[in-house]
Amino acid sequence: MEFEELIKIRRSIRAFQSRPVEEEKVKKILTVANLAPSAGNLQAYEIYVVKDQKIKRELARAALDQDFIAEAPVVLVFCANPLRSAVRYGKRGEGLYCIQDATIATTFAMLMATNLGLGNVWVGAFDDEWVAKILGLPRFLRPIAILPIGYPAERPEFSGRRRLEDLVHYT
Numbered sequence: 069m070e071f072e073e074l075i076k077i078r079r080s081i082r083a084f085q086s087r088p089v090e091e092e093k094v095k096k097i098l099t100v101a102n103l104a105p106s107a108g109n110l111q112a113y114e115i116y117v118v119k120d121q122k123i124k125r126e127l128a129r130a131a132l133d134q135d136f137i138a139e140a141p142v143v144l145v146f147c148a149n150p151l152r153s154a155v156r157y158g159k160r161g162e163g164l165y166c167i168q169d170a171t172i173a174t175t176f177a178m179l180m181a182t183n184l185g186l187g188n189v190w191v192g193a194f195d196d197e198w199v200a201k202i203l204g205l206p207r208f209l210r211p212i213a214i215l216p217i218g219y220p221a222e223r224p225e226f227s228g229r230r231r232l233e234d235l236v237h238y239t
Contacts, residue, residue, distance in 0.1 A: 081187025084218035100180040107165035112153035130198035140216030170212040187220030
């Protein structure tokens with residue numbers, strides 16, 4: 069699909085079919101996430117792939133009872149790795165670059181999933197400590213985004229955007 073078309077058709081999907089996502093598609097999504105740019109090419113993030121129904125239900129609860137997370141066949145959790153980034157960039161790497169790395173990787177995964185005909189939605193509303201406990205994360209990892217992925221069971225309309233005149237500032 070052409071990139072501009074992909075950007076235009078992407079929607080936040082919160083209803084999924086029960087149909088499983090093929091492993092080759094999951095692998096493609098993870099491969100593209102791995103190609104995302106990162107500060108100093110350190111890739112200061114980790115990705116957790118969740119398919120276990122019990123864990124998905126717990127993640128949904130930790131995400132303010134967003135039950136659609138448990139409905140998705142695959143849930144990716146992107147975590148910032150501050151220690152990996154701090155080695156080269158100190159405090160700025162620890163507090164910012166690792167978060168940027170994780171968010172860029174999430175974006176690449178989200179776009180690849182859309183390109184493969186899969187629905188997804190970026191979930192940022194969750195209890196960090198609860199998600200870390202559910203996944204058994206090392207204390208230094210910080211969950212940044214939950215990305216439920218599956219075949220869409222809805223087709224939301226375009227929600228509109230701010231006008232460029234209201235968003236872009238020239239100096």
